[in-house]
Amino acid sequence: xxxxxxxxxxxxxxxxxxxxxxxxxxxxxxxxxxxxxxxxxxxxxxxxxxxxxxxxxxxxxxxxxxxxxxxxxxxxxxxxxxxxxxxxxxxxxxxxxxxxxxxxxxxxxxxxxxxxxxxxxxxxxxxxxxxxxxxxxxxxxxxxxxxxxxxxxxxxxxxxxxxxxxxxxxxxxxxxxxxxxxxxxxxxxxxxxxxxxxxxxxxxxxxxxxxxxxxxxxxxxxxxxxxxxxxxxxxxxx
Numbered sequence: 001x002x003x004x005x006x007x008x009x010x011x012x013x014x015x016x017x018x019x020x021x022x023x024x025x026x027x028x029x030x031x032x033x034x035x036x037x038x039x040x041x042x043x044x045x046x047x048x049x050x051x052x053x054x055x056x057x058x059x060x061x062x063x064x065x066x067x068x069x070x071x072x073x074x075x076x077x078x079x080x081x082x083x084x085x086x087x088x089x090x091x092x093x094x095x096x097x098x099x100x101x102x103x104x105x106x107x108x109x110x111x112x113x114x115x116x117x118x119x120x121x122x123x124x125x126x127x128x129x130x131x132x133x134x135x136x137x138x139x140x141x142x143x144x145x146x147x148x149x150x151x152x153x154x155x156x157x158x159x160x161x162x163x164x165x166x167x168x169x170x171x172x173x174x175x176x177x178x179x180x181x182x183x184x185x186x187x188x189x190x191x192x193x194x195x196x197x198x199x200x201x202x203x204x205x206x207x208x209x210x211x212x213x214x215x216x217x218x219x220x221x222x223x224x225x226x227x228x229x230x231x232x233x234x235x236x237x238x
Contacts, residue, residue: 002225003032011035011042013227018234021047025237026217029224030081030113033067040076051079051113054087057100059107069101069108080105081219083115083139085156095138103141106148113150113219114139115198116177120157129176136180146181146189150196152219153177158199160221165199167212174214203232210236 011029018027030051031039040050052075056066072080082105083098093101098114105112116135118128132153140149153173155165165173174195181190197209198219209215217237223229 001032003035005035005038007031007035007225008038008042010225010227011039014230015043015046015048017227017231018046018048025234027234027237028079029230030079033072033075036072036075036077049078050076051081051110052077053081054084055080055082055101055104055108055110057097057104059104069104069110073108073110077110079111079113079150081113081115081152083135085115085117085154085159088115089156095135098139099141102139102144102149106141106144111148111150113152113196115152115154115219117154117156117198123155123157128173132173132177133180136177136184140184146185146193150194151177151181152196152198154198154219160200162200164201164205164209165197167208170197170209170215171212174212178214201233203229203236206233207236210238 028049028051030053052072055069082101087093102112116132118131122131194216196217196219197215201218202223
């Protein structure tokens with residue numbers, strides 16, 4: 001919940017920095033619904049894409065204040081985040097709801113970025129891998145194809161705290177995620193699903209994290225609010 005019209009300058013700067021992009025790397029800013037159409041106009045002509053931060057499972061109807069995936073697509077989005085830990089916590093979004101949101105995204109032609117991740121208590125209790133596996137099983141909709149989705153691992157204890165999972169911790173979880181995806185989609189298809197790390201990635205630690213096997217990118221939080229920081233991370237992506 002960040003961003004007013006004054007933020008469009010940062011978005012334009014980010015688009016200018018991304019320019020026509022670089023081979024094998026995608027760049028995306030997921031913005032508040034109030035800025036989505038304006039942001040889509042601001043990045044026009046660049047390789048920078050615009051996405052939404054959540055969506056309702058329904059296409060339309062009596063859901064005052066909610067945003068459908070079709071509305072996001074109509075405003076210029078190509079992606080939408082679903083199941084972010086803050087949505088799961090603040091709004092009680094269950095795996096079943098997240099799967100329905102992801103299905104709605106696919107219905108509207110959007111790419112869902114499906115978020116999973118454990119709390120500090122779950123990590124301390126040694127439940128991380130089992131919990132993440134249950135989220136994968138419950139949050140990816142039936143019928144989804146491997147090339148239609150993106151997964152983001154966001155350890156809740158490392159979001160907005162300045163704490164970052166160690167490369168070994170990230171490697172353990174991302175390897176387990178890839179194995180679960182291979183069980184569901186087959187090894188070849190699963191290898192093509194982008195796995196993002198989303199726990200306080202910033203310019204100073206991005207290179208180390210992006211060098212971890214099975215980390216294909218970042219779900220950037222606070223560092224995405226300033227074009228300079230966002231572009232510094234983008235420059236390190238391969």
